[in-house]
Amino acid sequence: MILFIILGVILLIVSFTLKDNVSNPLSKFSTILRTVGLVVIGLGIFSSMFKQINAGQVGVKSLYGKVHSEVLESGLHIVNPLLDITTFNTQTQNYTMSAIHDEGERQGDDAIRVLSNDGLEVVIDLTVLYRVSPNDTPKILKTIGEDYSNKIVRPVTRTRIRDNAVYYDAVALYSTKRGEFQQRIFKTIEADFKSRGLILEQLLIRNINLPNSVKKTIESKINAEQDAQKMTFVLQKEKQEAERKRVEAQGIADYQQIISSGLTDKQLQYEQIKAQKEIATSNNSKIIFMNGKNSPVILSDK
Structure with missing residues (x-):
């Protein structure tokens, strides 16, 4: 569209130049060039009046820096050619922060490192599922811009996770309190996102890594509990077997007593x-x- 207008202006300039230069043998084409230039400019202006918004997107109109509150839904729209249309993706998006290289949004180790209540460093891999609120896109364009993932999603998520991790022990985060922790950070991040025009859909804690010393302690505890449960099972089985033998012996003794007392x-x-x-x-x-x-x-x- 812009290219059509630029090309038409160039043709007009060339046509006027040839018109003024009578000695140039191409001057007789100046009228044709002028006509073609006007047609090309008209086509450029006409085509720039139509704006297509793809499915899963909305458009925000702005004119010389002033953002309009009206939002363009998906489809074909007739707009002022001077308007600048900024499109926003309203589909579900994800932002992953992982310790595994090439897995997250950023290269290298991008996991979230937090300090637990007992002063241990816990490494968390997390994926954020969110989407843009269509009605809030004008506000996002004015206050944040198009790079909302790096300006809002990433820093807010990392900060809120660190703020809430201090209420839990490292072992609790790893095992019994993992669901509670995920629900807690979801509520705080959801509120922050909502005030910025973003909708938080889900938080996925992919992995929680503890220090090696803590892992060994947990493994030793689990092994001890399993051994204790196994021993309890063995003792219970032996007790049942002893009870069976006692009942059997008592039955034999009773039988013999009955026979001996009844026979003459x-x-x-x-x-x-x-x-x-x-x-x-x-x-x-x-x-x-x-x-x-x-x-x-x-x-x-x-």
């Missing part, structure tokens, strides 16, 4: 006779009576 000589003799009768009826045995008092001798054919 007559009953034993009767059971013996029944057994001998069953053996005598077998085809594979022979009975020899030695005398009348003793029991018969049973011989097997096999």
Whole structure:
């Protein structure tokens, strides 16, 4: 658009120059050049009246430094050719601060280093999910500019995390209080973002690194707890096995007590006779009576 206008002005200048120089054989084309220049300028002005705002963006109008409060939504708009239109991305954006090289927005180690309540240095990797409030884009353009990620998102996030980390011990941040800490910093950062025209969607604490000495202490504690739990399980199992054996022995003893108290000589003799009768009826045995008092001798054919 601007190029059309510049090209048209150049053609007009050339046409007037040729018109004044009658001796130049190209002077007869001055009228044509003038006409073409005017047409090109007209096309440039006409095309600059149309402004397309892409999906997920809004446009903010400004004229000679004065920012208009009206916001252009996505679509095609007819505007004053003299207006300057600044587009803002209103989709979800992320800003990552990580200790891993080439993973965050900045090269090198960009993790957040904070001091916990017990004076230990904790390294936090964090991702901020946020978006621009469309209605607040004129205010953002006037007060912050287009580089709001480095002017607001980064410093506010890092400051608020450091401010809130001092309320927690290093081990608590690493384990039991991690969710509470994330919710706490979310609320404070959300309030700061809102006052600046930004909407905080989510804070993702990707990793919390503790000093090596603290890591070893935690690992030793976890191993000791696991060993204690394992020993408790073994003792409980042995106790159950001992209880089972005691119940089994008590049952056998009770059974023997019942048998011994209930059997008489007559009953034993009767059971013996029944057994001998069953053996005598077998085809594979022979009975020899030695005398009348003793029991018969049973011989097997096999």
